Amino acid sequence: MMINAICELIRSFTICYSKGAEYKEGWFLRVFRIIGLVTPGVSAHSTQDYVNSTRLGSSDVFLPSEETIP
Numbered sequence: 001m002m003i004n005a006i007c008e009l010i011r012s013f014t015i016c017y018s019k020g021a022e023y024k025e026g027w028f029l030r031v032f033r034i035i036g037l038v039t040p041g042v043s044a045h046s047t048q049d050y051v052n053s054t055r056l057g058s059s060d061v062f063l064p065s066e067e068t069i070p
Contacts, residue, residue, distance in 0.1 A: 001040035002037070005036045019052075
């Protein structure tokens with residue numbers, strides 16, 4: 001769990017460079033991730049993570065393929 005908390009902290013600083021400026025995290029979320037180093041598991045369940053996972057997820061999950069449309 002500690003390794004995951006460290007990865008989440010690193011990702012909070014690098015996601016804006018890898019995925020775009022709209023994914024930049026503010027100071028509050030970064031402090032929340034630092035707190036996550038003390039209590040691992042907490043920082044991985046922020047609202048921002050759920051929003052990002054939906055935005056970065058495959059559209060195939062939400063949209064049916066053309067083959068299944070009658």
